């Protein structure tokens with residue numbers, strides 16, 4: 001059997017690890033001073049490390065050291081359970097600053113507060129991420145400092161899970177991890193193999209500190225955030241056009257595609273404003289969401305969100321609304337006479353934004369939802385709405401696109417038509433965002 005690992009380091013051991021000349025760092029009176037070259041990427045970047053209570057918490061000390069060697073500033077938050085495995089004193093000795101442990105600490109609130117702690121980070125890393133912490137995150141809890149910070153942060157979140165293999169395999173953990181991945185949380189590891197707990201092997205071991213550092217660098221590298229500094233406005237979902245207080249005109253759009261695009265643009269570093277009609281999909285993390293109901297409200301929200309570098313109009317806006325919205329519910333007539341329903345055309349949001357040089361984003365992207373003559377209609381919309389690209393998709397019921405998880409896109413531009421294979425709406429979003437980033441970089 002492999003040698004047991006130590007469950008924690010005490011301060012003396014931590015300090016000797018810091019003094020280790022092989023590690024290339026040394027302690028000075030202000031905390032840590034670094035020898036060697038810092039990577040340019042690490043300049044100014046702050047990592048907020050959340051340590052939860054698992055045996056792998058001892059590796060968090062080495063992780064801090066590796067991050068600081070590369071020039072990252074590291075702030076640490078520990079859960080109560082983590083303190084059973086490593087002490088705030090030893091973590092503080094290595095981060096070179098205070099370790100935050102309490103949600104309702106008068107000192108913390110007066111000093112920096114959990115919201116500022118959450119907002120001040122470029123990346124939040126959870127190592128180890130226990131089954132319990134993942135469950136509380138998936139449920140949106142905020143009953144301790146770690147979960148409150150995780151709920152309040154706008155920064156990307158990277159989790160390094162560590163738990164017993166049976167806990168990792170449990171359907172509840174599978175559900176929580178799937179939910180968190182949908183919410184935009186990235187994961188590194190869990191690795192198979194011998195764990196610090198005696199006699200337990202199998203998937204559940206935390207990724208090694210250097211693997212976590214590599215994941216951190218990948219997330220924060222400029223190449224991974226090609227839309228950094230850009231503002232992207234996205235519309236998504238249907239609109240509801242009221243007929244009377246209980247009835248409305250709508251369509252089958254789910255918002256899945258538009259929301260996936262907003263999430264992908266945010267993951268690429270953009271500041272994203274998502275203007276969403278009524279949908280049941282959740283708001284993507286790290287995105288400013290403006291909820292609207294009608295086409296006119298959507299137009300006003302888009303106009304208020306401009307200027308933008310990119311506008312992506314994925315909403316299936318209702319083309320018509322009731323000419324007159326009735327103040328009270330229209331009643332059935334004993335005679336069986338049906339009420340006249342006069343319609344008027346809604347403003348076209350894309351066509352309003354597209355041709356106006358003052359408001360026009362550098363790149364205007366629309367969709368064409370068609371059930372016949374897909375490419376011809378898309379080309380007509382490209383010209384009529386002044387868009388740069390139209391993503392044409394066939395929304396006939398047989399395709400399952402409306403409300404489904406997959407999409408087949410034909411990118412229509414003045415340069416021609418590009419056929420994309422059928423893929424998930426998330427993959428469409430990622431491909432579109434990569435395409436947008438490349439196009440903006442060329443200009």
Ligand code: CTP
Pocket residue numbers: 235295313314315316317318319346347348349350351365366367368369370381385
């Ligand atoms: N669009 C918009 N405002 C509208 C209608 C459509 O901004 N009032 C945008 C959509 O978000 C999409 C593009 O225009 O990006 C094309 O929408 P689509 O529903 O395919 O076509 P319509 O313009 O509504 O035309 P039609 O219904 O005749 O196909």
